[in-house]
Amino acid sequence: MLKHNLGYPRIGIRRELKKACESYWSNQIDFNTLFEVGKKIREDNWKMQNMANLDLIPCNDFSFYDQVLDMSLLLGVIPESYISIPIIHNNIDLYFSMARGLQKDVWDIKAMEMTKWFNTNYHYIVPEFDKNQKFSILSNKLFDESEELKKLLKSTKKIKPVLIGPVSYLFLGKEKDKSFHRMDLIENIVPIYIEIIKKLKKKGINWIQLDEPILGLDLSKKEKKALQYAYKELSKLNYEINILLTSYFDGISENINIFQDIFIKILHIDLIEDPNQLEKILFFIKDSETILSLGLIDGRNIWKNNYTDSINKIEKTIKYIGEDRVMIAPNCSLLHVPIDVTYEHSIHKDIKNRMSFAKQKIYELVDLEKIIKGEKTILSKNISSLKKSMESSIFHDEKVKTRIKQVKECDLKRKNSFYVRQKKQHKKFNLPIFPTTTIGSFPQTKEIRSLRNKFRKNELSKEEYDKKIKKFIVNVIKKQEKINLDVLVHGEFERTDMVEYFSDKLNGILSTENGWVQSYGSRCVKPPIIYGDVSRTGDMTVDWICFAQKKTNKLMKGMLTGPVTILQWSFIRNDQPIFDTAYQIAWAIRDEVTSLEKNGIQIIQIDEPALREGLPLKKKNWKSYFNWSIKAFRISSSGVKDETQIHTHMCYSEFNDIFEHIADLDADVITMETSRSKMELLKAFSEFSYPNEIGPGVYDIHSPRIPTVEEIFNLIEKASKKLPIKNIWVNPDCGLKTRKWEEVLKSLKNMTEAAKMARIKLSN
Numbered sequence: 001m002l003k004h005n006l007g008y009p010r011i012g013i014r015r016e017l018k019k020a021c022e023s024y025w026s027n028q029i030d031f032n033t034l035f036e037v038g039k040k041i042r043e044d045n046w047k048m049q050n051m052a053n054l055d056l057i058p059c060n061d062f063s064f065y066d067q068v069l070d071m072s073l074l075l076g077v078i079p080e081s082y083i084s085i086p087i088i089h090n091n092i093d094l095y096f097s098m099a100r101g102l103q104k105d106v107w108d109i110k111a112m113e114m115t116k117w118f119n120t121n122y123h124y125i126v127p128e129f130d131k132n133q134k135f136s137i138l139s140n141k142l143f144d145e146s147e148e149l150k151k152l153l154k155s156t157k158k159i160k161p162v163l164i165g166p167v168s169y170l171f172l173g174k175e176k177d178k179s180f181h182r183m184d185l186i187e188n189i190v191p192i193y194i195e196i197i198k199k200l201k202k203k204g205i206n207w208i209q210l211d212e213p214i215l216g217l218d219l220s221k222k223e224k225k226a227l228q229y230a231y232k233e234l235s236k237l238n239y240e241i242n243i244l245l246t247s248y249f250d251g252i253s254e255n256i257n258i259f260q261d262i263f264i265k266i267l268h269i270d271l272i273e274d275p276n277q278l279e280k281i282l283f284f285i286k287d288s289e290t291i292l293s294l295g296l297i298d299g300r301n302i303w304k305n306n307y308t309d310s311i312n313k314i315e316k317t318i319k320y321i322g323e324d325r326v327m328i329a330p331n332c333s334l335l336h337v338p339i340d341v342t343y344e345h346s347i348h349k350d351i352k353n354r355m356s357f358a359k360q361k362i363y364e365l366v367d368l369e370k371i372i373k374g375e376k377t378i379l380s381k382n383i384s385s386l387k388k389s390m391e392s393s394i395f396h397d398e399k400v401k402t403r404i405k406q407v408k409e410c411d412l413k414r415k416n417s418f419y420v421r422q423k424k425q426h427k428k429f430n431l432p433i434f435p436t437t438t439i440g441s442f443p444q445t446k447e448i449r450s451l452r453n454k455f456r457k458n459e460l461s462k463e464e465y466d467k468k469i470k471k472f473i474v475n476v477i478k479k480q481e482k483i484n485l486d487v488l489v490h491g492e493f494e495r496t497d498m499v500e501y502f503s504d505k506l507n508g509i510l511s512t513e514n515g516w517v518q519s520y521g522s523r524c525v526k527p528p529i530i531y532g533d534v535s536r537t538g539d540m541t542v543d544w545i546c547f548a549q550k551k552t553n554k555l556m557k558g559m560l561t562g563p564v565t566i567l568q569w570s571f572i573r574n575d576q577p578i579f580d581t582a583y584q585i586a587w588a589i590r591d592e593v594t595s596l597e598k599n600g601i602q603i604i605q606i607d608e609p610a611l612r613e614g615l616p617l618k619k620k621n622w623k624s625y626f627n628w629s630i631k632a633f634r635i636s637s638s639g640v641k642d643e644t645q646i647h648t649h650m651c652y653s654e655f656n657d658i659f660e661h662i663a664d665l666d667a668d669v670i671t672m673e674t675s676r677s678k679m680e681l682l683k684a685f686s687e688f689s690y691p692n693e694i695g696p697g698v699y700d701i702h703s704p705r706i707p708t709v710e711e712i713f714n715l716i717e718k719a720s721k722k723l724p725i726k727n728i729w730v731n732p733d734c735g736l737k738t739r740k741w742e743e744v745l746k747s748l749k750n751m752t753e754a755a756k757m758a759r760i761k762l763s764n
């Protein structure tokens, strides 16, 4: 029974890679220094895994920016605009300019598109394919890193290079134009994979891991065919090398028949996301010689493994196909968890006792092997320690548990229908048609960030800090009044991050000291850890919002992060169903909403930008997802009277298959991104006849460009043809945090001008 790992975090325990890359980009260090940092991180990772005595150690899991971009360089998939830039001398500069764009001398080339890696919070660089796309080996990174590992281990025996498989790689990319389908490139790409594998074999490598996470999705005919073609071709190499076909993030039982007539030498399955697939997969492979790699350790969460569960799965598999045909591993790459829990010094011991980061997870594999070999004390220790720590009172709050058990139908519904609420709200607010507002945040300048930093380091007292933040609030109110916006915001200057701000204040959630996870390129995040029953300690935003409301005669909008988004961007509990955790957070947010209302705030926005990304990979699981996520939102938003207006905000434009569910949220107003698609999205909303009010974003805040009055007016006009005028709001498509003040002022001025024009020209 071999134990192996699919991939290890590469940012370095002190985020060395981030610092080195950023120094390189700003010309503070040279190319060699950057490479040395990368090399040291790889060595440390490999030494650690070798010390733990893993049977196979991954390489090429390291990346200076992103593993998908690495693949594009390996396969020579370079968009035309980057190929002939004379000032780029080497691959790494080409690589970074594809990732980040290039603005130097006369060159001004945009970065390639970036998007989320399946349903994780990791972002990859989207490959772009030409109709006549040629593939050829371009970069040596893969081969160099295998050499490096060989030198370190003084043997090739344990080396297992990791690549994204050909079908997932094509799937993750996009076509440059609509004249072809990228899956049709499969016959061109597979020969290069074969060439790569043969080259590795020549270097003495005996193992290769091909990641095909798309096996966990609902696949089209074309994709299935591509998989069949690719793995039939690749299986011809079975006598030369051990190819490990790796699936993760969801089960593959629906797709396993693709490989009916193909000999898959080693298959890896994710038993954390889908433990139930084991049975079916075992049945499928039992009469073949396929080796099964069991994904047992959770690479997407930070809790210790339940050894009893894992051992059961291993024993069952052994019984079915024999020990020689079993391998054990984490379910997916450990990229998505922090590196080492021993660097956490302030977490309560009962919680820390249950936690396990990447390094600890490697040792959990070792433990599992020992148990199988007969060291049963390890198992009993695991059982008793998990049991003991679960009993700790820190995880449990009976009041919270009872509260979510007693949810009544009426807790999930506003008192009256939207129709009734709208009348009351319009009468009370007396806003003009096409009312204008913003999404919440205003530019976060250096000044504000350094202020918050000083406060965090205790260099500034709470009073001084509050006073200074209040100055910013007063200032932003004056600016909004001058621009003549109708519904104002306080600017969110007291928040670094929209989830962290709330998780820091809620019971049952903690922040780590050093729990960094790569989000994209050099950007790392520290997801909060939801460990226990969640509740509110007291008001979280009320003071700020009420202060702001007192400074203006206009309506001030309260600003909260919704339960689904808080959940989605955190590590969550694994000892209770996800919906229970969601409902607990929802109640805490509801308490804040009602407290805002009690203190005179009449409009409250509950942001849910992560609602869509939490969508399960397979359609069959959507229903239950929407069931609990919508319920959670409704718990948070339904505690107010008819006259209080609830807004929500989402920042994506892929609504087509989910807008019915968006309507189920029953927010009085939803603001969202539409400007990039030129209001195309509204078609879906009008055909479905979305009942509530909508603020389709009228300009793209992701670009520094200032939209003209005319183009904004045209978008409002377009919206007014598809939606009832009384339902339309005018606003940017997301928060203004990342923009410069001068851009914001001009853009918003044009926006309010355009709204004014619309009131005159479109009012009947």
Ligand code: GLN
Pocket (backbone or CB within 6 Å): 439, 440, 441, 492, 498, 559, 607, 609, 649, 650, 651, 734, 735, 736, 737
């Ligand atoms: N209110 C938040 C802001 O304006 C919303 C951010 C988001 O949609 N991601 O920044």
Ligand code: ZN
Pocket (backbone or CB within 6 Å): 439, 609, 649, 650, 651, 733, 734, 735
């Ligand atoms: Zn947004």
